[in-house]
Amino acid sequence: MRVAVVGVGQTKFDEHWEKSLRDLSTEAGAIALRDSGIDGKDIQSLYIGNMSAGRFIGQEHLAALAVDQAGLIPIPATRCEAACASSALAFREAYFSILSGEYDIVMAAGAEKMTDLKGTDAIATLMGAGDQEWESAIGLTFAGLYALIARDHMQKYGTTREQMAMVSVNNHRNGVLNPLAQFPAEITVEKVLKSPLISDPLRLLDCSPITDGAAAVILVSEKIAKRFENPIWILGSGQASDTLALHHRKSMTELVATKVAAKKAYEQAGLKPKNIDLAEVHDCFSINEIIAIEDLGFCDKGKGGKFVEDGKIARDGEKPINPTGGLKSIGHPVGATGVRQIADVVKQLRGEYGNLQVKDARFGLALNIGGSGATSVVNIFGRDKPK
Amino acid sequence: MRMPHKSSVPLFWRLKDSKYRLIGSRCTTCKEVFFPKKNLCPVCRRRGSIEDMQFNGNGRIVSYTIVRVPPEGFEKYAPYAVAVIDLEEGARVSGQVVGNITKVRTGKQVRTVFRKIHEDGSDGLINYGLKWEIAE
Ligand SMILES: [Zn+2]
Numbered sequence: 001m002r003v004a005v006v007g008v009g010q011t012k013f014d015e016h017w018e019k020s021l022r023d024l025s026t027e028a029g030a031i032a033l034r035d036s037g038i039d040g041k042d043i044q045s046l047y048i049g050n051m052s053a054g055r056f057i058g059q060e061h062l063a064a065l066a067v068d069q070a071g072l073i074p075i076p077a078t079r080c081e082a083a084c085a086s087s088a089l090a091f092r093e094a095y096f097s098i099l100s101g102e103y104d105i106v107m108a109a110g111a112e113k114m115t116d117l118k119g120t121d122a123i124a125t126l127m128g129a130g131d132q133e134w135e136s137a138i139g140l141t142f143a144g145l146y147a148l149i150a151r152d153h154m155q156k157y158g159t160t161r162e163q164m165a166m167v168s169v170n171n172h173r174n175g176v177l178n179p180l181a182q183f184p185a186e187i188t189v190e191k192v193l194k195s196p197l198i199s200d201p202l203r204l205l206d207c208s209p210i211t212d213g214a215a216a217v218i219l220v221s222e223k224i225a226k227r228f229e230n231p232i233w234i235l236g237s238g239q240a241s242d243t244l245a246l247h248h249r250k251s252m253t254e255l256v257a258t259k260v261a262a263k264k265a266y267e268q269a270g271l272k273p274k275n276i277d278l279a280e281v282h283d284c285f286s287i288n289e290i291i292a293i294e295d296l297g298f299c300d301k302g303k304g305g306k307f308v309e310d311g312k313i314a315r316d317g318e319k320p321i322n323p324t325g326g327l328k329s330i331g332h333p334v335g336a337t338g339v340r341q342i343a344d345v346v347k348q349l350r351g352e353y354g355n356l357q358v359k360d361a362r363f364g365l366a367l368n369i370g371g372s373g374a375t376s377v378v379n380i381f382g383r384d385k386p387k
Numbered sequence: 388m389r390m391p392h393k394s395s396v397p398l399f400w401r402l403k404d405s406k407y408r409l410i411g412s413r414c415t416t417c418k419e420v421f422f423p424k425k426n427l428c429p430v431c432r433r434r435g436s437i438e439d440m441q442f443n444g445n446g447r448i449v450s451y452t453i454v455r456v457p458p459e460g461f462e463k464y465a466p467y468a469v470a471v472i473d474l475e476e477g478a479r480v481s482g483q484v485v486g487n488i489t490k491v492r493t494g495k496q497v498r499t500v501f502r503k504i505h506e507d508g509s510d511g512l513i514n515y516g517l518k519w520e521i522a523e
Pocket of ligand 1: 414415416417418419428429430431432435436
């Protein structure tokens with residue numbers, strides 16, 4: 001049994017003062033349905049990723065609310081949570097629900113409304129994804145955790161401050177052309193290095209922003225996919241876990257969960273890192289894109305900074321990374337990011353991404369990470385139907 | 388917004404062995420040491436045998452950062468230094484390093500001190516716990 005994605009939708013990622021979480025999730029779902037041509041009444045089940053609506057807006061029981069708002073009652077609705085990797089989990093559950101033979105047409109979505117809270121409350125809410133007793137309790141933040149990782153990577157491998165800045169520069173250069181991006185503006189290395197320190201050595205322009213937004217995709221069984229002109233096939237899907245607290249890992253310069261998830265996804269797809277034509281990776285902080293490049297096998301451990309510096313990650317480079325802008329430029333509504341990445345990979349593989357198009361893209365990969373790497377999800381997609 | 392984890396008396400009472408007395412665990416089956424205390428050895432699982440172990444509070448900084456944009460509740464302490472510390476006995480922990488933040492460096496020896504971590508508003512708990520100071 002094979003499963004394909006036949007519809008994708010994303011709201012603009014932004015500070016949406018005028019829109020609620022329910023508005024955003026309905027909007028993304030409607031765009032995905034329109035894109036697919038499928039009628040809402042044919043959706044058999046919904047899986048939605050959301051990290052922390054309970055703390056961001058006081059609303060739990062989100063999945064039922066989403067089908068309620070979308071007029072899809074009484075289909076089953078399930079919420080998935082793994083911090084910033086929540087919607088990649090929703091996507092996998094949707095995938096498995098079709099693989100199981102239970103359903104043929106399922107929606108996977110992700111949504112987050114973050115800007116109703118003031119900044120320090122939003123930072124504390126995000127730290128709910130860290131170890132409450134031993135990380136959050138001492139005043140650590142996610143910028144702090146990734147700063148600890150960044151310093152260790154610099155110490156061990158000589159990764160430079162400039163190389164990390166180049167990640168942000170690359171992603172903003174791509175995001176300029178993305179009409180759905182929160183910050184579609186070019187930046188320079190100098191600008192990154194002069195932006196305020198958030199948690200040394202990370203500066204403001206190393207960090208993805210706080211964002212509202214939603215994304216949705218529609219998955220169908222092989223049988224249904226026959227009706228579609230341009231289905232994009234799921235070739236491999238891997239997920240893995242690691243210790244919740246960063247300090248409990250033997251190494252802070254690799255995310256073992258990413259390596260394990262990637263190995264599984266590559267094996268299922270029958271592909272090697274060199275076969276991947278583009279990747280949407282989790283650049284919540286610039287250092288994390290460098291580590292992702294290494295852990296996905298695009299270069300050796302410790303060489304990610306050089307890989308970036310050599311321009312290989314550009315949209316027309318050897319290995320386009322975040323060709324649509326990444327979390328840095330598009331924005332990072334945490335629970336929506338995983339499905340947003342998948343929607344972007346699908347658009348690339350359809351070959352209809354206009355100015356953002358990576359040339360001749362056949363195979364694409366999406367990497368979504370929760371917390372400081374305690375959850376990692378890798379999905380690989382292909383243009384042609386696998387055997 | 389008041390964070391429940393900061394105003395819960397039982398939570399602090401429950402963690403008192405590790406947070407105030409530096410007690411971790413050792414698995415007598417595989418000899419692995421853990422900080423804080425655990426009730427299951429993740430290496431041996433049910434075959435393991437966990438016992439309390441007193442840590443001496445000495446360690447070495449392996450990475451550090453200066454938190455300049457703090458979460459809710461930590462505003463008045465920023466900027467502050469946080470380090471990942473290799474404990475002499477062999478486990479790792481994160482902790483705030485007190486004193487002059489410009490003196491914090493990877494490789495420095497540190498030892499524990501008992502300090503105020505955080506106050507939950509004017510009527511909430513005053514949370515004390517472990518911090519670290521440079522020992523050399
Ligand atoms: Zn053991």
